[in-house]
Amino acid sequence: MAASEPSRTLARSLPRVFAPSTRAQGLCCRRYASDQPSTRSSSALGDLESDGSLKATAAQQDAAKSFDPIARARSRRVQLPRSRYQFRSPKYDRGPLHPHRPPPPSDPSSRLFVPGPFSLPRVEQTYESTVASDILTLCYVHNPPGFKPPPKAPRLRSWDGDSPYHKNRALRGPRGGDVLRLLRKPITFNNIPKLERITIHSYIKEAATENSSWLHVAGIALQAISNVRVQTYKSRSSVAPWGIAPGRDTVAAKAELRGEDMEHFFGKLVDVVLPRLKDWPGVKGTSGDSSGNITFGLSQEQVALFPEIEVNYDMYPPKMIPGCHITIHTTAKTDKDARLLLSALGIPFYGKIVD
Numbered sequence: 001m002a003a004s005e006p007s008r009t010l011a012r013s014l015p016r017v018f019a020p021s022t023r024a025q026g027l028c029c030r031r032y033a034s035d036q037p038s039t040r041s042s043s044a045l046g047d048l049e050s051d052g053s054l055k056a057t058a059a060q061q062d063a064a065k066s067f068d069p070i071a072r073a074r075s076r077r078v079q080l081p082r083s084r085y086q087f088r089s090p091k092y093d094r095g096p097l098h099p100h101r102p103p104p105p106s107d108p109s110s111r112l113f114v115p116g117p118f119s120l121p122r123v124e125q126t127y128e129s130t131v132a133s134d135i136l137t138l139c140y141v142h143n144p145p146g147f148k149p150p151p152k153a154p155r156l157r158s159w160d161g162d163s164p165y166h167k168n169r170a171l172r173g174p175r176g177g178d179v180l181r182l183l184r185k186p187i188t189f190n191n192i193p194k195l196e197r198i199t200i201h202s203y204i205k206e207a208a209t210e211n212s213s214w215l216h217v218a219g220i221a222l223q224a225i226s227n228v229r230v231q232t233y234k235s236r237s238s239v240a241p242w243g244i245a246p247g248r249d250t251v252a253a254k255a256e257l258r259g260e261d262m263e264h265f266f267g268k269l270v271d272v273v274l275p276r277l278k279d280w281p282g283v284k285g286t287s288g289d290s291s292g293n294i295t296f297g298l299s300q301e302q303v304a305l306f307p308e309i310e311v312n313y314d315m316y317p318p319k320m321i322p323g324c325h326i327t328i329h330t331t332a333k334t335d336k337d338a339r340l341l342l343s344a345l346g347i348p349f350y351g352k353i354v355d
Contacts, residue, residue, distance in 0.1 A: 282348030
């Protein structure tokens with residue numbers, strides 16, 4: 001009894017990891033591993049399948065051969081709803097994260113799909129078949145393989161630094177003027193100049209000096225010849241003789257034509273209106289903004305030659321038919337390329353040519 005008392009005191013004073021255990025310690029290589037032999041190993045192996053799921057049995061092959069969806073649909077007495085047979089795109093686009101989005105308008109299954117075009121306008125057909133290839137042939141510049149163009153000087157010049165005011169000063173423009181022209185890249189099959197849009201602008205001073213009926217007639221006339229909705233604008237500057245104050249009087253109307261409307265208008269202009277102008281030499285060679293956009297004007301009598309106005313001439317008061325400025329915007333970077341394009345499409349130029 002006396003011998004067991006010191007052993008109890010020693011076991012209490014020692015930490016738990018050094019305390020003696022009364023259980024028999026067996027050889028263990030893993031944590032929570034049992035030292036008893038397993039009795040369920042044979043039964044667990046017997047539950048495993050001998051063949052994989054990817055291997056088809058004879059019964060599955062027979063079921064696949066006997067499946068006929070067409071015969072099954074014909075034998076159905078009640079027809080399923082239309083949505084089961086026909087794809088209908090979603091009505092609303094709920095964002096890029098939504099699983100079901102409507103297809104693009106060019107897809108025949110889209111709600112916004114419009115078939116066509118079935119025929120090209122004369123201007124576009126002429127451009128695609130003749131003008132584009134001719135311009136590419138005339139403006140083609142051949143560079144042999146391995147050709148490296150010589151380095152060009154920077155467009156903006158730095159200051160020489162002989163004055164203290166030159167420090168931290170903006171760079172100077174090129175010699176000969178401060179206007180930076182658009183850089184013209186060599187014309188390839190990717191950047192052949194073509195028509196981009198046409199702007200028809202008319203300024204009606206009588207809308208401020210007399211009444212607004214002048215503006216209404218001008219807007220109707222421009223809308224008839226352009227087939228687009230006309231926008232009106234107020235004056236930005238004051239004209240004292242006409243009594244026009246900035247921001248007070250609506251004195252201008254403008255129509256912007258793109259796509260097929262632009263091509264149809266250009267075709268009418270070249271084929272119908274311009275050939276009927278008496279003693280009209282053409283568009284001035286100095287016309288242009290050095291960026292490939294050409295502008296010329298038509299008087300009241302010349303605007304009345306459009307077929308939409310001529311066929312309903314009694315509907316427009318003759319004195320209220322407006323004159324207009326027509327600006328042809330092209331993708332060309334220089335006026336030289338723009339004149340080449342418009343000349344090929346049928347617009348003549350005369351006088352001094354400014355590049």
